[in-house]
Amino acid sequence: MKKMHYYLLLMIAMLVLGGCTEMNQTKTSDTTINTSEQTEQSIASATAEEQTEDGFSTLENNNPTQERIDYLLDKAMYYYWHGGDLKENEREVFAGLTLKGDQEVREELLKQVIRLDPVTTDYRRSLASTKVINNKLDEAVAIFKSVVEQEPENYQALVQYYVYAGLLEGSFDETVYKKMETLNKAQTEKFKDGFERIEAVRKQEVPTAIKEYEENHxxxxxxxxxxxxxxxxxxxxxxxxxxxxxxxxxxxxxxxxxxxxxxxxxxxxxxxxxxxxxxxxxxxxxxxxxxxxxxxxxxxxxxxxxxxxxxxxxxxxxxxxxxxxxxxxxxxxxxxxxxxxxxxxxxxxxxxxxxxxxxxxxxxxxSTEQERLVLYRDLLRIEGIWQYPNLQR
CATH class of the missing domain: 3.40.50.620 (HUPs)
Structure with a gap:
């Protein structure tokens, strides 16, 4: 009798424990569903992304500043390589140069970057370089000048100002050149050699005739x-x-x-x-x-x-x-x-x-003045002064 009573109590206990376990499982399952929905909503809210036609996602203003800057810079470089209709500018402004992107769009993207960070001068130099490509030399020179005024020891900005102001005005400023020598005499000598080679090749007629060369040319x-x-x-x-x-x-x-x-x-x-x-x-x-x-x-x-x-x-x-x-x-x-x-x-x-x-x-x-501009611009680039600092030579 006692043994039967023992087994009966054991069965009741097992049933009670089973019911509690089932209730806990249901609660756990409900909690998991709710947590999953909340996570998805949090992710959606945090990223706040919307796909655009060019494959980028737009970021809302509650994203960290650097994320928004990086997004805009990435998109600017996308337009550098994959941008829109530049054929007219290519034909009329830069004969022989294949332009890589929609310059006007890139200007606007870089202006947005500068609004977010008006202090970092690399962004202003990038905008100025875009204006050079877009045949807005006077606007580019004004930007380079403002960078030099803010950072008088910025050698690369000083070289850019010297070159583009000289091309715009038709003569190069000897005072600016002496400042370049003071900051970096060795590199300035290399630029001087390059500038002289540019002016020499511009005076030469381009040879086109088919001719014989020495063996193993x-x-x-x-x-x-x-x-x-x-x-x-x-x-x-x-x-x-x-x-x-x-x-x-x-x-x-x-x-x-x-x-x-x-x-x-x-x-x-x-x-x-x-x-x-x-x-x-x-x-x-x-x-x-x-x-x-x-x-x-x-x-x-x-x-x-x-x-x-x-x-x-x-x-x-x-x-x-x-x-x-x-x-x-x-x-x-x-x-x-x-x-x-x-x-x-x-x-x-x-x-x-x-x-x-x-x-x-x-x-x-x-050699036209447009060709001269491109010759100087690309000499600066190959010598290490990138159009878009840390992004694109």
Whole structure:
């Protein structure tokens, strides 16, 4: 009897415990659901993101300041590479230069960054650089001047002010140059050499004639942006046809084809390589440089690649006549940087000349003020003064 009573009490206890467990499980489950919903709502509230057509998400003002700045800068760089219609500006202002983005949109994005942080001068310099590209030189100079007034020891801003004010006014300020020498004499000497080379190449007519070179010559062919379908545009095909004639005339010569902006799984270098092979050039004579995204990287990466090749140490840069003067200045500078600075007791290794595909009769004979502006701008960039500090050379 006692044993039956014991078992009965045990069964009742188990039933009670089971009911409590079920209630606890239900409570736990309900709590989990509520917590999950609250978490999703918190995340949605915290991020407050809304997808836009360009693939970015908009951030509300309750995001931390640096997050909003980074977002705006990222979007500005997106427009640098993927922006809208610049063909008119490209044709009329920068002949031979492939512009990378919607400048007006980028100006507005950078203005928003400056509203958030009006103290950091790198952002103002970025805005000024955009105005240079957008042919608003007077506005750019005013911004560079304000940066120099705020930071008199900012060497890079001082160089930018010296160059762009000089181009705007038609003469360079000797007082500003002496200040540059005081801050960094060695680098200022390099700039002086570059400025002199710019003015010298501007006085020269661009050679276009097909001719024979010494044995084992090296040609470097500069690419041009592919179209939206990842195919070569007329400008690049014209350059290739000129290069083909040179290679046929010089059967021992090699050629580096340089250009690495990807479009539809193609690069300029890849398509140039294919085109030359299809037109009878031995594949062993062609070297691809498929990383460069602009003329500065064409120069830096191609000179570095040339150091690995066996050739006569004489290089001819091939491009459109409207573009190739810039090629000469940048390739000579890249040679000095890579072979004259980065190696102990180094010095420039190569004799560099140019040949232009005759795309523009006017620019074959004379250099315009627009070309002069781009020559100076890109010299600053290759010497380490980035258009968009810490973002884009």
């Amino acid at each position: 090296l040609f470097i062919l500069l690419g041009y942006a592919l179209d939206d379908e990842g195919q070569m545009q007329e400008t690049l095909i014209n350059r290739l046809e000129h290069a083909l004639k040179l290679l046929e005339k010089n059967p021992t010569a090699k050629i580096i084809v340089t250009g690495g902006v990807p479009k539809k799984e193609n690069t300029e270098a890849k398509l140039m390589h294919q085109w030359l092979i299809e037109n009878g050039i031995d594949e062993k004579r062609i070297i691809q440089e498929a990383l460069a995204t602009d003329t500065i990287e064409n120069a830096l990466f191609s000179i570095d690649l040339a150091n690995e090749l066996d050739f006569s140490n004489k290089i001819t840069v091939i491009s459109s006549a409207s573009h190739v003067r810039r090629g000469k200045v940048l390739f000579e500078t890249a040679d000095r940087i890579i072979n004259g600075q980065l190696h102990p007791q180094g010095k420039p290794k190569y004799e560099i000349d140019i040949i232009g595909e005759p795309d523009n009769e006017e620019l074959i004979k004379t």
